[in-house]
Amino acid sequence: MNSSDTDQHWMLYAMQLAAKAEAAGEVPVGAVLVKDGQVLGEGWNLSICRHDPTAHAEMQAIRQAGLVLKNYRMLDCTLYVTLEPCAMCAGALVHSRVQRLVFGATDLKAGACGSVFDIVRHPQLNHQLEVCGGVLAEDCARQLSDFFKKRRAEQKALKLQKNAEQTEMTQPQISATADTGDAAS
Numbered sequence: 001m002n003s004s005d006t007d008q009h010w011m012l013y014a015m016q017l018a019a020k021a022e023a024a025g026e027v028p029v030g031a032v033l034v035k036d037g038q039v040l041g042e043g044w045n046l047s048i049c050r051h052d053p054t055a056h057a058e059m060q061a062i063r064q065a066g067l068v069l070k071n072y073r074m075l076d077c078t079l080y081v082t083l084e085p086c087a088m089c090a091g092a093l094v095h096s097r098v099q100r101l102v103f104g105a106t107d108l109k110a111g112a113c114g115s116v117f118d119i120v121r122h123p124q125l126n127h128q129l130e131v132c133g134g135v136l137a138e139d140c141a142r143q144l145s146d147f148f149k150k151r152r153a154e155q156k157a158l159k160l161q162k163n164a165e166q167t168e169m170t171q172p173q174i175s176a177t178a179d180t181g182d183a184a185s
């Protein structure tokens with residue numbers, strides 16, 4: 001495999017991890033940390049389930065790799081993630097000394113690897129990562145937008161259902177008023 005095939009291979013792997021997040025009702029983002037073709041850590045979004053704003057896919061992968069390596073430095077490793085990391089995760093990548101970052105979709109609202117900030121390549125920090133963005137970008141972006149589309153539809157259906165329930169609750173009251181009217185007359 002050449003390096004672009006390798007990147008696509010691991011990005012597909014990260015997308016499978018993202019699907020696990022989606023199955024748990026979480027925003028589908030997946031991440032895997034790889035060294036010499038070996039998985040050292042992997043993760044997916046768990047912020048809602050764990051009540052933990054730091055439980056992003058990248059953080060899970062880094063934490064797991066630290067336990068595997070028994071080291072908080074992750075030298076010569078590549079992190080693959082389906083969405084451009086946020087400021088927190090980008091900061092953690094700098095602390096962990098990950099060599100290379102490969103991400104799928106860009107995050108124009110919160111991305112900290114070139115979009116809003118560029119923490120992973122900031123010249124004043126003592127470590128810079130090699131960055132390769134846009135690998136399987138369309139597939140990664142579709143996985144996310146399909147999720148949000150589905151969630152909006154579910155929320156709309158829930159709202160409609162609630163309205164229907166309220167109508168059902170209102171109707172017996174109306175007939176009760178009519179009965180009372182009859183009884184009074």
Ligand SMILES: [Zn+2]
Pocket residue numbers: 056058085086087088089090
């Ligand atoms: Zn993050």
